[in-house]
Amino acid sequence: MLEVEVSGLKFENPLILASGVLGMSASSMISAVKFGAGGVVTKSIGVRAREGHPMPCVVELPFGLINAMGLPNPGCEEFKEEIKKFKENCDAPIIASIFGGDPSEVREVARTLRDADGFEINVSCPHSDVTKKLEDDEEMIGDIVREVKKAVDSPVWVKLSPNVSSIVEIGLAAQEAGADAVVAINTLRAMIIDVETGVPILGNRIGGLSGSCIKPVAVRCIYELYETLEIPIIGVGGVTSWKDAVEMMLAGASAIEIGTAVMKDVRIFEKIKAGLKEYLTKKNLKIEELVGRAHRV
Amino acid sequence: MLEVEVSGLKFENPLILASGVLGMSASSMISAVKFGAGGVVTKSIGVRAREGHPMPCVVELPFGLINAMGLPNPGCEEFKEEIKKFKENCDAPIIASIFGGDPSEVREVARTLRDADGFEINVSCPHSDVTKKLEDDEEMIGDIVREVKKAVDSPVWVKLSPNVSSIVEIGLAAQEAGADAVVAINTLRAMIIDVETGVPILGNRIGGLSGSCIKPVAVRCIYELYETLEIPIIGVGGVTSWKDAVEMMLAGASAIEIGTAVMKDVRIFEKIKAGLKEYLTKKNLKIEELVGRAHRV
Amino acid sequence: MLPRMVEIKEIIEEGRDAKTFILDAPWLKGATPGQFLMVWIPEIGERPMSLSSSTSITVKRVGRVTSRLHDMKEGDFIGIRGPYGRGFEISDGKSLLIAGGMGSAPLAFLSERVNKFTALIGARTKDDLVLLRKFSKGELLIATEDGSEGRKGFVTDLIDEIEMKVYDAIYACGPDGMLREILDRAKELNILHKLQISVERYFKCGIGVCGSCVLDPSGVRVCKEGPIFRGEEVFDSEIGRYRRDASGRRVKYGNSKRI
Amino acid sequence: MLPRMVEIKEIIEEGRDAKTFILDAPWLKGATPGQFLMVWIPEIGERPMSLSSSTSITVKRVGRVTSRLHDMKEGDFIGIRGPYGRGFEISDGKSLLIAGGMGSAPLAFLSERVNKFTALIGARTKDDLVLLRKFSKGELLIATEDGSEGRKGFVTDLIDEIEMKVYDAIYACGPDGMLREILDRAKELNILHKLQISVERYFKCGIGVCGSCVLDPSGVRVCKEGPIFRGEEVFDSEIGRYRRDASGRRVKYGNSKRI
Ligand SMILES: Cc1cc2nc3c(=O)[nH]c(=O)nc-3n(C[C@H](O)[C@H](O)[C@H](O)COP(=O)(O)OP(=O)(O)OC[C@H]3O[C@@H](n4cnc5c(N)ncnc54)[C@H](O)[C@@H]3O)c2cc1C
Ligand SMILES: Cc1cc2nc3c(=O)[nH]c(=O)nc-3n(C[C@H](O)[C@H](O)[C@H](O)COP(=O)(O)OP(=O)(O)OC[C@H]3O[C@@H](n4cnc5c(N)ncnc54)[C@H](O)[C@@H]3O)c2cc1C
Ligand SMILES: Cc1cc2nc3c(=O)[nH]c(=O)nc-3n(C[C@H](O)[C@H](O)[C@H](O)COP(=O)(O)O)c2cc1C
Ligand SMILES: Cc1cc2nc3c(=O)[nH]c(=O)nc-3n(C[C@H](O)[C@H](O)[C@H](O)COP(=O)(O)O)c2cc1C
Ligand code: FES
Ligand code: FES
Secondary structure (H helix, E strand, O other), X not given: OOOEEEOOEEEOOOEEEOOOOOOOOHHHHHHHHHOOOOEEEOOOEOXXXXXXXXXXXXXXXXXXXXXXXXXXXXXXXXXXXXHHHHHHHOOOOEEEEEOOOOHHHXXXXXXHOOOOOEEEEEOOOOOOHHHHOOOOOHHHHHHHHHHHHHHOOOOEEEEEOOOOOOHHHHHHHHHHOOOOEEEEOOOEEEEOEEOOOOEEOOOOXXXXXXXXXXXXXXXXXXXXXXXXOOOOEEXXXXXXXXXXXXXXXXXXXXXXXXOOXXXXXXXXXXXXXXXXXXXXXXHOOOHHHXXXXXXXO | OOOEEEOOXXXXXXXXXXXXXXXXXXXXXXXXXXXXXXXXXXXXXXXOOEOOOOXXXXXXXXXXXXXXXXXXXXXXXXXHHHHHHHHHHOOOOEEEEEOOOOHHHHHHHHHHOOOOOEEEEEOOOOOOHHHHOOOOOHHHHHHHXXXXXXXXXXXXXXXXXXXXXXXXXXXXXXXXXXXOEEEEOOOEEEEOEOOOOXXXXXXXXXXXXXXXXXXHHHHHHHHHHHHHOOOOEEEEOOOOOHHHHHHHHHHOEEEEEEOXXXXXXXXXXXXXXXXXXXXXXXXXXXXXXHOOHHHOO | OOOEEXXXXXXXXXXXXXXXXXXXXXXXXXXXXXXXXXXXXXXXXXXXXXXXXXXXXXXXXXXXXXXXXHOOOOOOEEEEEEEEOEOOOOOOOEEEEEEEHHHHHHHHHHHOOOOEEEEEEEEOOHHHOOOHHHHOOOEEEEEEOOOOOOEEOOHHHHHHHOOHHHOOEEEEEOOHHHHHHHHHHHHHOXXXXXXXXXXXXXXXXXXOOOOOOEOOOOOOXXXXXXXXXXXXXXXXXXOOOEEEOOOOOEEEOOOOXXX | OOXXXXXXXXXXXXXXXXXXXXXXXXXXXXXXXXXXXXXXXXXXXXXXXXXXXOOEEEEEOOOHHHHHHHOOOOOOEEEEEEEEXXXXXXXXXXXXXEEEHHHHHHHHHHHOOOOEEEEEEEEOOHHHOOOHHHHOOOEEXXXXXXXXXXEEOOHHHHXXXXXHHHOOEEEEEOOHHXXXXXXXXXXXXXXXHHEEEEOOOOOOOOOOOOOOOEOOOOXXXXXXXXXEEEHHHHOXXXXXXXXXXXXXXXXXXXXXXXX
């Protein structure tokens, strides 16, 4: 009863592991599926190996997390193996999150990782120089999408930044360039300073805020996108309970990605699935009837 | 030991009541000063009386608040009296928060409220049609600042939105137009939907997120502005303790505004003052030495 | 606190224009008389309502939101947040309860908690008297402006029929003019400290952040430091002189409808 | 949890390249042996370190951050977050402790909590033996690769001098190769369930979110589900075969320096 189809991909349930959380290896993504995820997005992968930002790269807050991982990844050649291993062990769709400084770089990554079931182009990591400058560059985003679409046959999603004046315009640019879905949102650009020493805590100083505190911003972005876009929206940002997942779907999300909440509890997928089922039964609704329901009133 | 001077205005301490929180009448602003505020900013005032958005206009979250008041205010003619009454009873500076759809409207409000010690131009309320469209319009913001500067002699601050691609560019536009300081940040554009009914809770559907959860975004904005701007920055967003106030000053704030935290406790100003004093004593620092200290490392 | 959807378990007609809504909200059991809820009807609006018992509100049909509430049926759902605000301090001694119009609502709840009381209840006309049953365990005096029940006149006229000074605590809720008269009388008798009144102002947030309900000149928030105040806390206040409307404009008393 | 600045109360030199830092952090008293801290030197970096007692860490100078830590003095401050991770399950019976190199650190802490134990401690050379004093209340066997103290050879060679099977619990910490050998021996003797090992991987977040420390093929997070694992949980794992570096690339065992 939880099956959804998004941009031609079928998920056993709408809960997908978000990019960058545990997605560094096949084994951790397989374990997410074992714990109930309907699909997974990999860590964002670039052309070359990157170590990422210096540590500390996370700060835990009572209501969320600030991270500045800095897109560490082994490079697409090496990561090909992980996708292969995942697919050998798991039927759930695996979406490769990919990034790069220009369209040809991103295309190269996509081509190398073409075994993935779909692609999520990351143009929205707020603390990486590579992606930060793309986040509100509609033209460049359009170019990247077109290049990737030419290079692969599977669906292409674009992951949007909330750190822009109008997420809807960026979403429209992606749609016009041929994106099959948008993913909203990446983290909020944020920072924290230690008052004892006066030093910014994160090695990169600036990071991205995730977790329950950003959910109201994510819901707003999804709601706004749904008003204008025709392609599906995958919601992400601060989902920690079935209520959050339902709320995002009501706002317009066709599926949900979960990141930070996995930290405390990998079993979160099972828990949310159970809550979702109970809700649908009680309300006598089909899952697809949830999507965008808040716009009807 | 807590005295600060910002854009020529002297405050007994750097803690200022933020706009829109209790600032609807002289009496509530006087009581904020009685409870330790070094100054106050009024509710945002326009040319005509406005009732604001339909209720519900607030939703309380564990880590903050979403509000969609919709800039209710009695109009500048009527509000003149409140400023007069405040000044008859209180020596602390009173900053009139003012808004309008175009430069001449804002100028009219400023002129009517010229008894105020300073002005804070609100171009950043994320759920009011009037201000929402201004938030990233550098030209229009420049025009408004120039008009207001011509109309009044007292210092003019511009309150910036975090819901833009580059807060620094907006800050620069304000500075170039002659603003004496910038205030960062207003609320984050946000939304919440009731899962039982599928209805967006706020009467206006979309609102603004404030409170402790937005502090990491506010600190980042202040830090970025301090790197580029020459005029002072007043920090606001999620301050609930002396540590938060210190953190914002380390990031670059010359003074601090406090909004949502006043809800739970009007005595917050006294508490933060005590903490600040202890910190300065322990660290053997003057208050102005805090400002921007995190940039030195 | 998010609004929480609760079922209307029962609706009781109260006179002509009022209804009591009994809510399936067991967690309200700990509420104090005088506290209020913010009541939300999705897509329609949200309004402040005093608790008329630990799990009910009693609402007069006056405008958009209250009319819609009156159209609802048992089994329907509304959203509530609260209980909010400071309630009455309960006295062990002899209490005097004075209610004008819908002011009966919080005092009806209070009547469950005080030992011995006299209740002075006033309304425009017989059909506007609500919740009288709740006051029957004490001494009950009634006034209506048209004389259709009890003494003809205002509830404050009933004060002449009793001796205010003998009560250990005096509780009042009603229109500003009534409250002002009671404040004045209590002041004269030097018993302001015995008086607790429930104040109504325009509530937007209900949680002390927006400033819409603040009283001049002390700057207290009715929704947070109130809605129950001691006589001496508000004697000098705007009550009975003016109030503010939704935009914050001052409206002289007399121009404004009773809320 | 934010990093919390704590004072270094005391520094103890341990052989040639290691120091114990005793921290003024009384709230760590509840930590379990095997748990670790994320240790932050502002402007320099952050690194994972096992607790070598409830309020100390013992650190070998290997690179940028550990060198800087070694330069610090008593009275200086460092930031810590934690204690994190799953610690050892403490046995009531007879314990065998096997440490290679800096693996002595968590086992030194453990030695405070177990009753009767035998400790097998190995290092490259005499000067690399750390925290030996903590193991003196039990039976202590030493091995060095150059024979400068105790038996010449690897710590795993000491296993031949005792009877592994007689112990109720076996605890091990050290380089991957050593852990693999112990896993194999325990498997042979069918006592994998008695074995608990402390695993090191590249930690970035330390709290289970980044995926940098995950073990193949089970996908467990060393920082969260570990760093202490039962033998049967990790027998089939990558341990001793490969590990991942900071970028997530697999590095065959042997190519990587001991961490
Ligand atoms: C603390 C408190 C307790 C109250 N308890 C009760 C009660 O127990 N029973 C009862 O029937 N009524 C009570 N009221 C009054 C009730 O809130 C109003 O009757 C109601 O808001 C009218 O809403 P409406 O949409 O039907 O009318 P509208 O057409 O919106 O307004 C009619 C009049 O109601 C008043 N009003 C409207 N909105 C508000 C608001 N947000 N806050 C305050 N007044 C408002 C104004 O005077 C307005 O002119 C209480 C008010 C307050 C402040
Ligand atoms: C759970 C755990 C407990 C540890 N306990 C101790 C201990 O008690 N005492 C001790 O001396 N050492 C301990 N270490 C190892 C310690 O973290 C490294 O020695 C330290 O990180 C080296 O940092 P550096 O900046 O000095 O060296 P660098 O020059 O940065 O690196 C040198 C080598 O150290 C390792 N290393 C660097 N960063 C990390 C990291 N973030 N996570 C894991 N390994 C890293 C790598 O192998 C690297 O090649 C522990 C490691 C882990 C994972
Ligand atoms: C530690 C961490 C690493 C992340 N890395 C990536 C990444 O590589 N690529 C990406 O698109 N998003 C990344 N994100 C963002 C998440 O995918 C997600 O958009 C965001 O965290 C909001 O969702 P959440 O609140 O459920 O975590 C990362 C988030 C965290 C917390
Ligand atoms: C109820 C409410 C009303 C507000 N009204 C205004 C306003 O009229 N003008 C304005 O510039 N900011 C307004 N704000 C924004 C605050 O001044 C402040 O920028 C923001 O809330 C972040 O600070 P805080 O977290 O300390 O509240 C309002 C905030 C709240 C919560
Ligand atoms: S109603 Fe908002 S402060 Fe009282
Ligand atoms: S170090 Fe990040 S998950 Fe373990």
